[in-house]
Amino acid sequence: MQKKLFIPGPVDVREDVLEQMTRPIIGHRTNAASDLQRGISEKLQKIFYTDNTIILSTSSGTALMEGAIRSFTKKRAAVFSNGYFGTLWYKMALYNNIEADLFKSEKGEAITPDMVEKVLSTGKYDLITITHNETTSGITNPMEELSSVIQNYPDVIWCVDGVSSIGGIKLEIDKLGVDVCIVSSQKCLGLPPGMAIASVSEKAIERARQIEFRGYYLDFLELYETIKRTDYQYISTPAIPMMFAMDYQLDKIFSEGLENRFKRHEQLADMVRSWAKKHFKLYAKESCASNTVTTIKNTLGLNIDLLNQRLGERGFQISNGYEDLKDKTFRIGHMADCTVEELQELLDTLDEVLGCDLREEWLAI
Numbered sequence: 001m002q003k004k005l006f007i008p009g010p011v012d013v014r015e016d017v018l019e020q021m022t023r024p025i026i027g028h029r030t031n032a033a034s035d036l037q038r039g040i041s042e043k044l045q046k047i048f049y050t051d052n053t054i055i056l057s058t059s060s061g062t063a064l065m066e067g068a069i070r071s072f073t074k075k076r077a078a079v080f081s082n083g084y085f086g087t088l089w090y091k092m093a094l095y096n097n098i099e100a101d102l103f104k105s106e107k108g109e110a111i112t113p114d115m116v117e118k119v120l121s122t123g124k125y126d127l128i129t130i131t132h133n134e135t136t137s138g139i140t141n142p143m144e145e146l147s148s149v150i151q152n153y154p155d156v157i158w159c160v161d162g163v164s165s166i167g168g169i170k171l172e173i174d175k176l177g178v179d180v181c182i183v184s185s186q187k188c189l190g191l192p193p194g195m196a197i198a199s200v201s202e203k204a205i206e207r208a209r210q211i212e213f214r215g216y217y218l219d220f221l222e223l224y225e226t227i228k229r230t231d232y233q234y235i236s237t238p239a240i241p242m243m244f245a246m247d248y249q250l251d252k253i254f255s256e257g258l259e260n261r262f263k264r265h266e267q268l269a270d271m272v273r274s275w276a277k278k279h280f281k282l283y284a285k286e287s288c289a290s291n292t293v294t295t296i297k298n299t300l301g302l303n304i305d306l307l308n309q310r311l312g313e314r315g316f317q318i319s320n321g322y323e324d325l326k327d328k329t330f331r332i333g334h335m336a337d338c339t340v341e342e343l344q345e346l347l348d349t350l351d352e353v354l355g356c357d358l359r360e361e362w363l364a365i
């Protein structure tokens with residue numbers, strides 16, 4: 001049975017968007033490709049609230065994260081984390097022989113301006129990474145507050161993982177002074193998996209020029225210079241069908257209206273949080289709880305795989321907790337084009353499943 005996805009990516013994609021991917025293929029060195037890619041980039045600038053250059057990558061978001069830490073760290077990276085994806089930047093730095101230190105938030109809490117100030121004021125770092133919305137813990141970091149600290153360090157390149165927020169939670173790149181922001185297609189933008197997008201500032205590009213070994217496929221400088229030289233063409237063959245779908249879906253996002261889209265996500269999050277608090281507890285402090293994914297503490301000790309199996313029989317899928325939070329938490333994704341009605345259906349089904357099964361069946365092994 002086809003399941004409605006309430007996982008934090010990939011998300012359900014609307015039929016009409018999927019259909020765009022069946023359009024006849026065009027050559028990637030044609031004016032038509034330039035027009036398509038230029039058009040997409042201009043639309044994405046509006047979604048990122050930026051005049052910075054947009055880079056499209058035929059890869060998932062992880063690839064551009066690795067490309068960014070490699071292309072922009074000269075001295076040492078300060079990696080801030082509230083969960084798995086935050087810490088991933090640190091692993092990437094290590095594996096690429098880039099000097100880095102990892103700073104973790106308190107469990108269930110946001111990264112604070114004080115933490116950042118303490119680290120940057122040492123003068124040891126020339127790059128900082130922040131996860132806007134940590135999809136494992138369900139935490140959204142206070143970007144305006146963090147920006148007011150980071151802005152005082154103009155030599156530091158600020159990289160943001162916006163993978164599970166851009167298109168669902170407002171993030172004004174230029175106002176905040178974010179140098180690099182990365183998003184994947186399959187989360188809040190409501191597209192299939194397969195492409196990643198980054199905005200990149202001139203300041204970051206100047207930094208990349210000072211770094212000798214940046215790789216090739218994910219080298220931001222090579223990507224940047226190629227699109228400038230070729231009128232928005234790419235260094236290799238991009239996923240053209242995804243571009244058709246993206247171009248089309250971005251227009252659908254504008255017809256909903258960005259502010260309406262952010263409000264809808266607030267409303268979805270409120271619904272899930274109220275439901276979760278009736279039965280369980282939230283993993284994140286409510287003041288920093290995410291509007292696109294809710295991580296719920298499994299306070300009833302349920303067998304989450306069994307819960308998901310029961311939901312699956314009814315046509316729904318949610319997510320277990322990630323890595324060390326597996327079974328201790330579970331997650332409900334409420335992003336992209338998910339409507340209030342669709343979410344209500346899921347919550348009603350969860351109530352039905354939780355209410356009708358024998359208690360002992362639920363006990364975790």
Ligand SMILES: *Cc1c(COP(=O)(O)O)cnc(C)c1O
Nearest residue numbers: 060061062085133135163164184
């Ligand atoms: C999903 C996710 C990633 C990884 O993105 P991929 O597109 O799967 O590579 C990174 N960071 C966050 C916050 C995510 O939610």
